[in-house]
Amino acid sequence: MKANLLELSGVHTHIGAYHILHGVDLSVPRGKLTMLLGRNGAGKTTTLRTIMGLWRASQGAIAFNGRDITSLATPEIASMNVAYVPENMGIFADLTVQENMLLAARSARNAAQMDEARLKWIFSLFPAVEKFWNHPAGKLSGGQKQMLAVARAIVEPRELLLIDEPSKGLAPAIINNMIDAFAQLKASGVTILLVEQNINFAKRLGDSVAVMDNGVVVHAGSMKELAEDGALQHSLLGLAI
Numbered sequence: 001m002k003a004n005l006l007e008l009s010g011v012h013t014h015i016g017a018y019h020i021l022h023g024v025d026l027s028v029p030r031g032k033l034t035m036l037l038g039r040n041g042a043g044k045t046t047t048l049r050t051i052m053g054l055w056r057a058s059q060g061a062i063a064f065n066g067r068d069i070t071s072l073a074t075p076e077i078a079s080m081n082v083a084y085v086p087e088n089m090g091i092f093a094d095l096t097v098q099e100n101m102l103l104a105a106r107s108a109r110n111a112a113q114m115d116e117a118r119l120k121w122i123f124s125l126f127p128a129v130e131k132f133w134n135h136p137a138g139k140l141s142g143g144q145k146q147m148l149a150v151a152r153a154i155v156e157p158r159e160l161l162l163i164d165e166p167s168k169g170l171a172p173a174i175i176n177n178m179i180d181a182f183a184q185l186k187a188s189g190v191t192i193l194l195v196e197q198n199i200n201f202a203k204r205l206g207d208s209v210a211v212m213d214n215g216v217v218v219h220a221g222s223m224k225e226l227a228e229d230g231a232l233q234h235s236l237l238g239l240a241i
């Protein structure tokens with residue numbers, strides 16, 4: 001078994017006429033939480049979308065569990081137990097929380113078929129999901145919607161979670177709840193690649209870190225090392241801290 005669950009080597013991505021990723025090298029160690037940091041427009045979201053097959057790499061290779069997934073279609077990648085929580089969360093506002101969860105559960109046709117022990121675990125991570133179970137998801141606050149989006153992604157066991165800025169626009173108290181939930185999620189052994197702008201969130205959760213700028217990874221290492229080096233943070237992230 002390889003130490004890295006996911007590996008990108010020299011990945012280039014074009015969106016239409018634009019050349020966005022310019023040779024991304026990224027290793028995501030198995031069972032760890034890897035933070036993907038970088039200024040606005042650095043290419044973080046494009047990297048997650050390329051991993052997921054939503055954009056196609058024009059050059060380079062993406063390996064998952066030692067298998068080349070570079071040219072697989074998104075549903076095939078998802079079927080390998082990779083889940084993606086996009087920046088806009090992808091929640092259906094008119095459906096209830098329960099219906100949103102059910103849509104994400106491939107093996108269940110109705111609520112009764114959902115794995116009860118797993119649901120209980122999800123409720124313990126994200127109490128709002130239980131509290132608003134029969135309410136339209138559109139009624140949830142921004143933070144609760146983020147929690148629901150993550151809860152959807154883990155409704156069935158996953159090997160890899162790709163999560164794009166879950167703390168965006170949230171109040172500090174809610175961010176703390178989210179950090180606690182992610183810490184528990186991490187303890188469950190799932191591998192996580194997490195995009196963040198919030199350096200404190202990153203410091204408290206990250207095992208390893210990659211920093212992007214202008215479509216490439218400009219720094220990779222342990223989160224601890226970056227957290228303790230203010231000058232390095234400043235040079236890599238500038239105003240983002």
Ligand SMILES: Nc1ncnc2c1ncn2[C@@H]1O[C@H](COP(=O)(O)OP(=O)(O)OP(=O)(O)O)[C@@H](O)[C@H]1O
Pocket residue numbers: 015018020038039040041042043044045046047
């Ligand atoms: N659909 C698109 N069409 C054209 N350009 C795009 C598209 N999506 C992203 N880009 C460009 O690609 C670059 C990287 O964008 P990306 O969304 O990956 O950045 P990001 O690091 O996620 O930024 P943010 O922190 O603001 O979310 C930006 O310059 C952006 O303008």
Ligand SMILES: [Mg+2]
Pocket residue numbers: 044045046087164
């Ligand atoms: Mg983004």
